[in-house]
Amino acid sequence: MRSSNKLKVSLAATAVASLIAVTGCAANQPAGSAGGGTDKLEITSWWTSGSEADALNVLIDGVKKSSSGLSVDNAAVSGGGGANARQALAARLQAGSPPDSWQLHPAGQLKSYVDGGQVADLTDLWTQNNWAAQMPKDVAEAQQVGGKYYTVPIGVHRGNVLWTNPAVLSKANVTIDSATGVDGLIGSLKQVQAADVTPVCLGDKDIFASAELLESIIMSRTGADNWKKLFTGGYSFDSPEVKQALEDYKTILSLSNKDHSAITWDEAAKKMANGSCAVNLMGDWAYGELLNAGKKPGTDFSWVTFPGKEDVFDYVGDGFSIPAKNIPHADAANAWLKTLMDPKIQTEFAAKKGSIPALTTADISKLSPYQQEAAKSFAKASVVSSLAHAQASTAEFAQTYADAVSTLNGSGNVSAFVASMTQAQKTQLK
Amino acid sequence: MRTSFRPPASAGLRPKKQVPHNVKTSRRAAWIFAPSLLVSFVFVYVFIGVTVYISLSNWKIGTSPNLSLREPFGGTYGEIIQEQRFQADIRNVVIFTVIFLVLAILGGLVAALFIHHVAVGKGLFRTVFLLPYALSFIVTGVAWRWIFSPSTGVNQILRNLGIENPPGWTTDTTVLGALNDPTGTDFLKVQFGIPVALLPIIFAAGWQLVGFAMAMYLAGLASIPEEHLEAASVDGANTWQRLRHIVLPQLWPSTITCFVLLLHVALKIFDLVVAMSGSGPGFVTDVPGIYIYNYLSSRYDKASAMAIILLLLTLAVIVPYLIRGYRRERKA
Numbered sequence: 001m002r003s004s005n006k007l008k009v010s011l012a013a014t015a016v017a018s019l020i021a022v023t024g025c026a027a028n029q030p031a032g033s034a035g036g037g038t039d040k041l042e043i044t045s046w047w048t049s050g051s052e053a054d055a056l057n058v059l060i061d062g063v064k065k066s067s068s069g070l071s072v073d074n075a076a077v078s079g080g081g082g083a084n085a086r087q088a089l090a091a092r093l094q095a096g097s098p099p100d101s102w103q104l105h106p107a108g109q110l111k112s113y114v115d116g117g118q119v120a121d122l123t124d125l126w127t128q129n130n131w132a133a134q135m136p137k138d139v140a141e142a143q144q145v146g147g148k149y150y151t152v153p154i155g156v157h158r159g160n161v162l163w164t165n166p167a168v169l170s171k172a173n174v175t176i177d178s179a180t181g182v183d184g185l186i187g188s189l190k191q192v193q194a195a196d197v198t199p200v201c202l203g204d205k206d207i208f209a210s211a212e213l214l215e216s217i218i219m220s221r222t223g224a225d226n227w228k229k230l231f232t233g234g235y236s237f238d239s240p241e242v243k244q245a246l247e248d249y250k251t252i253l254s255l256s257n258k259d260h261s262a263i264t265w266d267e268a269a270k271k272m273a274n275g276s277c278a279v280n281l282m283g284d285w286a287y288g289e290l291l292n293a294g295k296k297p298g299t300d301f302s303w304v305t306f307p308g309k310e311d312v313f314d315y316v317g318d319g320f321s322i323p324a325k326n327i328p329h330a331d332a333a334n335a336w337l338k339t340l341m342d343p344k345i346q347t348e349f350a351a352k353k354g355s356i357p358a359l360t361t362a363d364i365s366k367l368s369p370y371q372q373e374a375a376k377s378f379a380k381a382s383v384v385s386s387l388a389h390a391q392a393s394t395a396e397f398a399q400t401y402a403d404a405v406s407t408l409n410g411s412g413n414v415s416a417f418v419a420s421m422t423q424a425q426k427t428q429l430k
Numbered sequence: 431m432r433t434s435f436r437p438p439a440s441a442g443l444r445p446k447k448q449v450p451h452n453v454k455t456s457r458r459a460a461w462i463f464a465p466s467l468l469v470s471f472v473f474v475y476v477f478i479g480v481t482v483y484i485s486l487s488n489w490k491i492g493t494s495p496n497l498s499l500r501e502p503f504g505g506t507y508g509e510i511i512q513e514q515r516f517q518a519d520i521r522n523v524v525i526f527t528v529i530f531l532v533l534a535i536l537g538g539l540v541a542a543l544f545i546h547h548v549a550v551g552k553g554l555f556r557t558v559f560l561l562p563y564a565l566s567f568i569v570t571g572v573a574w575r576w577i578f579s580p581s582t583g584v585n586q587i588l589r590n591l592g593i594e595n596p597p598g599w600t601t602d603t604t605v606l607g608a609l610n611d612p613t614g615t616d617f618l619k620v621q622f623g624i625p626v627a628l629l630p631i632i633f634a635a636g637w638q639l640v641g642f643a644m645a646m647y648l649a650g651l652a653s654i655p656e657e658h659l660e661a662a663s664v665d666g667a668n669t670w671q672r673l674r675h676i677v678l679p680q681l682w683p684s685t686i687t688c689f690v691l692l693l694h695v696a697l698k699i700f701d702l703v704v705a706m707s708g709s710g711p712g713f714v715t716d717v718p719g720i721y722i723y724n725y726l727s728s729r730y731d732k733a734s735a736m737a738i739i740l741l742l743l744t745l746a747v748i749v750p751y752l753i754r755g756y757r758r759e760r761k762a
Contacts, residue, residue, distance in 0.1 A: 083724070090727045103518010116494030205708045259580035261601045261711045301711065395728035396490060404711075407514045407619075410603050416514070 538643020
């Protein structure tokens, strides 16, 4: 008995030891946390895919040129539409060892960092350089919380773009026109289905892809003003327009590839360009991704604004902030922010990333036809913030929305979605 | 160790200096253990206490602490148990744990018996079965994701074999043997049963941990005295009878060890699910680990409450085991 007990103990000990060895207990060491000179700069972002990484390199090369001898530590974290990077950042902020600068979305997401006292007030830098005068009012306002600037915008993305495959559409003898609204779109997609082709490519392994499709439909049905009121409590998720949008969403989901929850957004965009289906809704970061995959705009893929009752621009902004406390390399961080606001850098960045420059002083004539079109639309469309990217409201509200979309994808239960969102409107919008 | 604490019934026969020697060793042992006891007290029990407190507080955004207690007391728990996502997570983790344990332990036993009795290539088979265990869940998860991808993966082979509608694997939202039919607005918001989408993930986890269970059983098999088996053979026991009455009972300690060590792999599963499927449509493949991760930055209280519930789930299984072991030790 005793020997078998000893054996048991030694077995358990070996197993525990090997578990620890295999699973690994290495701690995350934040890089570059010492010193205060200009020789080093650490930045975090969620730009890791091909086109995103290329665009980020434009910025890194730019800041290296402006301050010679600077070494830049690119601490990008991939996945989850930025959710993973934000988790990693939250852990570092909590530990008091922030990077020199980090990527974030303006408005709602910026506000949670401001409320937490984590981002530095950049108002002086803005007034010194007169940046506000060089960009549309909507963009400048989104960089503020309580009248003060806390971030600089590097680019403007559009969330509600419908990417199309011209060959598939013409084979099915279907055209998609933004002016025909959501009903027109569903009619066209059903025609595609009748021609024995999957109408919609969707890749929502990361739920933001579904969340973005649904928000595009909701803002198409409600219009820009009511969309904005959803986040102030002035308009309910329990309204006929939102419910109609949810039914539309279910229809479009039924017209999508069956394996949508198993593939990622970029895989879905490429599937569309390869002719597996006719359309794919995705923000215009898909443009850079498709170019990177060797697809030709106009022939392999084309685009329309997501059809709706008015021209709505679903704004997903990218910006950078610097920490309010414990900044490791303050001078390098300042040089970094100034580099981001250089019109030439913004143009170069936009060319790689597929976004449009936030600065109107940036030259867009050399950008792609899509970007020139988006820049023009941005100037005249109604601009609203994206909820799927936690820009329209707080992180908590955005997470509730993402969870509700996941639930809806499984059950198709519209009233449960409406119930949880109206509840969130009551309790979370304060 | 245990003999030194026995009442000194036979102490009279022993030289007297032996007793102080034992006291000295146990004192020294206490000093040696003190630092690790202190460290585990702080890093386990104090931190559990802190997590419990956070789960009762108003701390929402992870990076800006708010330590005021939430009204009504325990409101966060009341909030999350009504969520469809939470209910799906509890269902998933229970189903995952049960099927995974059965799969890995039975698989490990069969593999160990096979290797123990096979005449040639013992080392080769042992390595083959153990190898997956040496890999990270993320690595194998990505490979399994490709294998179970409905449009490419293994379905390509099935289609070539003439099967027109191959399974949707992790995208399937069917729940087998559902016990209830929720409308979505009642308290119970999920179907309780076996989510089909979870099965490929359980299979992948089982595949990876079979080698671990096998190693445990191989060690157990090696410790069974050969004489017992020989004596049984002489008495006319066949292979099955020897397995049933001699081998399996003596492997029981290995089974218990496997059970406990694999149980916490199952309850804490995160990386494999993230790599293979994520939360899935309607959270069919969501697990508490992903829930905690998702809410870390937006609702710190909710993430903490889920962590505590996960801890309670673990304790519900481990504590009876510990009590049983403790009682047995006192009897001995």
